[in-house]
Amino acid sequence: MTEQVISPNINFVNDIIASGGDTVKKCFQCATCSVVCNATPDKRPFPRKEMLYAQWGLKDRLLSSPDIWLCHNCNDCTKYCPRGARPGDVLSAIRQKFVEENSIPGIMGKIVTQPKMTLLSLAIPFILFLILLGLTDHLRIHEGEIVYSKFFPIRYIETVFISTVGLAGIAYLLSLSRFWKGMSKGDVQAYSKGFVPAFMKTLLEFVKHSRFLKCGPNAERRVVHILVFYGFAGLFITTTWVTIYYYFFEKHTPILLSDPLKWVANISAASLLIGAVLLIVNRLKDKGFESKSSSFDWTFAIIILLLCITGILTALIRLVGIAYLAYPMYFIHLLLVFYTIVYFPYSKLAHIGYRMTAITYSKMINRDIEI
Numbered sequence: 001m002t003e004q005v006i007s008p009n010i011n012f013v014n015d016i017i018a019s020g021g022d023t024v025k026k027c028f029q030c031a032t033c034s035v036v037c038n039a040t041p042d043k044r045p046f047p048r049k050e051m052l053y054a055q056w057g058l059k060d061r062l063l064s065s066p067d068i069w070l071c072h073n074c075n076d077c078t079k080y081c082p083r084g085a086r087p088g089d090v091l092s093a094i095r096q097k098f099v100e101e102n103s104i105p106g107i108m109g110k111i112v113t114q115p116k117m118t119l120l121s122l123a124i125p126f127i128l129f130l131i132l133l134g135l136t137d138h139l140r141i142h143e144g145e146i147v148y149s150k151f152f153p154i155r156y157i158e159t160v161f162i163s164t165v166g167l168a169g170i171a172y173l174l175s176l177s178r179f180w181k182g183m184s185k186g187d188v189q190a191y192s193k194g195f196v197p198a199f200m201k202t203l204l205e206f207v208k209h210s211r212f213l214k215c216g217p218n219a220e221r222r223v224v225h226i227l228v229f230y231g232f233a234g235l236f237i238t239t240t241w242v243t244i245y246y247y248f249f250e251k252h253t254p255i256l257l258s259d260p261l262k263w264v265a266n267i268s269a270a271s272l273l274i275g276a277v278l279l280i281v282n283r284l285k286d287k288g289f290e291s292k293s294s295s296f297d298w299t300f301a302i303i304i305l306l307l308c309i310t311g312i313l314t315a316l317i318r319l320v321g322i323a324y325l326a327y328p329m330y331f332i333h334l335l336l337v338f339y340t341i342v343y344f345p346y347s348k349l350a351h352i353g354y355r356m357t358a359i360t361y362s363k364m365i366n367r368d369i370e371i
């Protein structure tokens with residue numbers, strides 16, 4: 001029998017505690033949490049073992065574990081834990097550390113996941129936009145009808161957003177690939193055929209958000225996730241639609257309110273706004289067992305809410321024709337758009353890709369639950 005030496009990593013334990021997992025040391029390994037969790041597979045169930053890894057600071061095991069992403073933060077485990085160790089919160093804190101540690105480049109993970117750095121994250125696009133618009137004489141209140149492309153021309157938006165989103169997308173794919181390699185280390189089966197059907201099943205599950213139905217007393221989180229998810233999806237579709245109008249039909253902004261594109265945009269914005277409000281209301285409610293919100297969670301919820309509010313105000317102020325308010329509001333809105341989409345791989349939204357990767361992997365190695 002080979003001897004295995006385990007060295008505790010106190011720094012990582014302290015990082016988990018600082019990220020919201022401050023109850024981790026209360027766990028006495030009774031395994032009640034693994035028994036009550038509806039989301040865990042029977043083979044090597046979670047979250048008891050993750051609580052042990054977290055107490056020892058076993059960073060490598062935690063960062064290569066699909067289980068921290070199979071957890072959907074339902075908190076049934078927290079409700080029944082006899083020690084008040086709040087395993088749901090500890091797993092949430094581990095996921096935050098994961099995003100920070102697994103991100104490429106690492107510096108972006110550190111900047112965006114740390115709420116105290118939020119102002120710095122916003123300062124980056126703020127300075128970039130100021131320089132770009134200032135040097136090209138667009139940074140002013142334009143005369144005549146309010147047309148946002150007078151202020152921030154389409155070609156500038158394309159240059160800034162396509163280049164930064166492209167880089168962020170490549171960095172995200174590299175981060176997901178690093179996670180995949182970490183999970184499947186030494187497991188040949190994980191690299192063999194079967195990826196495509198497993199991924200397609202995962203995708204279907206995401207479309208329906210069906211895994212949230214496993215979330216016992218906290219199942220209403222599914223509604224919030226659906227509203228936010230489809231809100232973003234709708235806004236993505238309308239952005240693509242505007243581009244098609246612009247290049248293929250020579251139809252420029254502002255688009256008429258009667259245009260179907262506007263209906264989709266407005267319904268999507270309403271869905272995102274309602275989702276963001278419910279997200280905040282749910283976080284403020286205290287059922288005792290619900291997840292404690294970390295400042296990482298709050299930053300995300302507030303940014304999404306501000307994104308919706310500034311988007312709606314940008315449209316309304318243009319309609320009533322107050323130029324000196326419209327252009328600055330549009331500027332703020334674009335900062336928040338930049339924050340949301342360019343920092344996607346480093347923010348709370350990064351969980352979409354990591355969760356899909358973990359579920360696909362679990363399906364491939366036949367260690368998934370029936371949904």
Ligand code: SF4
Nearest residue numbers: 027028030031033081
């Ligand atoms: S987290 Fe709570 S329920 Fe789970 S093993 Fe530890 S003490 Fe038991």
Ligand code: SF4
Nearest residue numbers: 037071072074075077
């Ligand atoms: S939070 Fe929910 S999904 Fe995660 S371990 Fe606890 S019971 Fe399971």
